[in-house]
Amino acid sequence: MKITRIETFQVPPRWLFVRVEADNGAFGWGEASLEGHAEAVAGVFETFCDRFIGADPRSIEDIWQVGYRGGFYRGGPVLMSALSGLDQALWDLKGRHYGLPAWEMLGGKVRDWVRAYAWIGGDRPDDIAAAAKSRREQGFTAVKMNATAEIDYLVAPKLEDVVDRVRAAQDAGMDVGLDFHGRVHRPMAKQLAKVLEPLGLLFIEEPVLSENPEALVQLANLVSTPIAVGERLYSRWDFKPFLASGAVDIIQPDLSHAGGLSECRKIAAMAESYDVAVAPHCPLGPLALASCLQLAACTPNVVLQETSLGIHYNRGHDLLSFCKSSEVLTPVDGILSIPTGPGLGVEIDEERVRAADAEQHRWRNPVWRHADGSFAEW
Template sequence: EDLAPLLVGRDPREIERNWQILYRHPFFKGGAVTMSAISGIDQALWDISAKDLNVPLWRILGGLARDRVRMYDHLGGGNSDAVYNSDTVSSFEEKMKQSIKDGFTAVKILAVPQSAPLGDAAKLRHAGELMATARRAAGPDVDIMIDFHGRTTAAMAIQFAEVLAPYKPLFLEEIVPPDQHEALKRARAKITVPLATGERLLHRTEFLPLLEDGLIDVAQPDVCHAGGITELRKISALCDTYGVTMAPHNPLGPIATMVNVHLGLTTPNFLIQEVMRSDVSWRSEVFSGVPEIKDGHIYPPTSPGIGVEMDEKEAAKHPFVSGNPVQWFHNDGSVADW
């Protein structure tokens, strides 16, 4: 509602100018709420522009930079309980085998539990057991990524990395909270496993200090929060300058997934794409054109625009339902990052 008057009457195909208006004309720039709104509008403008030319989105993003996009699964297919609460060895083994059976060659796990700021030997031991189980179930050739979810201090991140490194993870994700630049520096100096972060960063200027200080190997901006397609292309180009690859954050639905696929198809320094497969039973009633994942990859779509369409009448049957906020506390009652 705040941004709509800025664009009413303008040509939707003037994507860059429209983006600049949305970002620069509000007096208070940026922030998660505004950037998320800009992201949604921007994706719609790109969809309109591609449909106006009757071509798939990847065509107007510069054409193909690769033949297919490699996808990675979440443990349990992305079911939130499986992702955040699968803390037993048996559940890790079962769900890892299912992802491999479904054709994925890469899987993300949260093997790092909530831990104390320092000296949590039991949690370190448990993380090692979970990762050992995941590696045995996956075999030596499947890539495993480990999401720390910004839960740990630099000191604990270093210790967890020492425990997990022998199992050859592809990367460690968000090892410290995203606002702790100096903590990331300290951890980076001690950790040899590739590091990824960026899902809570909203603009290329927030990635620049990480790149200048050599703190990340993989950037993970979210197309639904970091300014949409327009800004992600700029973040990707900036990262490419520093030899950093892209693995966009995507815990969302089929439209966001498809937008990321188009970006992956056209981005030279793209690495791998996150997907959440387990969401709601009525997804197929609301969305059409959702691509099939074949052998862990998605191939270039041929439909005009983004390629996934939403039935708004069906969607209206499933109104937003607010969930309980996530709250974590340490054993002594102090507040913990989750």
């Protein structure tokens, strides 16, 4: 069997799908979405086509190694997102070829379902209580929300307002994870983490940027709230110092940024050796989520799964828009069942994908500024 075609599709709202086809007609889908940089990731596939057309698509590990090491320059969000999408598509193709779900080829199931959580906002004066209640009515028991809007080094937000927003979600019956989004600098992160500690949060996510690991160590020594990080780390080598530091309780690799199913399985195994839980980051599309569920199926330390169903980014198209069936990726009573179909376990509507790709999205993240005009972390 040989790869004959590798295609990318830039589909709304902000996704990049990958399709790999072999000479016997076998095919697989993956997702290489890198929010705001789809064009750059698509460009990497020019190289991948040169390297992998003619390769055996079943040789996933060898293709991964060549894709990662063969270009001399390694890592980073663009290259790793491209490799992630290719890797997912190869697992999907191989599973379809043999009639097996990816989790079966990765060692078999350790669970039948995983708890899901949804996003409800929080960085602006939204109606958190109503949003949490709406998610509760959808069956969710856990949500994630942002802690603050743009925030300066020393100018404090009204910390009691953050507490009140979290309590509003909790009063609606929700367990809450709070995302600082890397927009909080160390002086304020310490204060905010301390005042939130009594609320019993599921976790605080990216309380500071991951480029400041020493600040994470300080926070871990300051509060007992579990600390989560990882959506902006792209390989096992990126995760290694964070695991060794002892400052992180939950890692959040993104299966469309951190090397795909192959690499994230290895990252999770590393985390298991440090008694660290895994809650994959996934505000993306159906193939990213399906890959996450394959990981959850065969990975003991996966504890939570983010889903983008109804997230504010999904304008015009939602999580299930390109799926032939909505059943596989729809949470029921706050849980996501492990797919049992071959490959990634989802069926993509190819005709609709090709039609959407005809008018490619140009999604860009917003740029925020402080009152003085200086750049603010988003």
